Amino acid sequence: xxxHYITSQNFSHAHYKNKDGMFNIDRELKMxxxxxxxxxxxxxxxxxxxxxxxxxxIKESEAIWYKLxxxxxxxx
Numbered sequence: 001x002x003x004h005y006i007t008s009q010n011f012s013h014a015h016y017k018n019k020d021g022m023f024n025i026d027r028e029l030k031m032x033x034x035x036x037x038x039x040x041x042x043x044x045x046x047x048x049x050x051x052x053x054x055x056x057x058i059k060e061s062e063a064i065w066y067k068l069x070x071x072x073x074x075x076x
């Protein structure tokens with residue numbers, strides 16, 4: 001049984017051989033780090049500026065980010 005089992009196995013789906021899978025894992029880790037940093041920055045802004053000013057800053061930063069994202073998609 002073991003010789004038939006070994007010769008008939010297909011290892012093409014092994015995650016360690018999939019470069020795209022490793023790229024996706026690296027990307028997700030980086031995105032998690034960026035999310036954590038964003039939350040830390042927003043918390044610091046709120047503590048430093050107060051609720052109202054922090055909300056204005058957050059809305060302005062979202063608007064800037066939106067413009068940057070859309071300008072990149074237009075260029076490509």
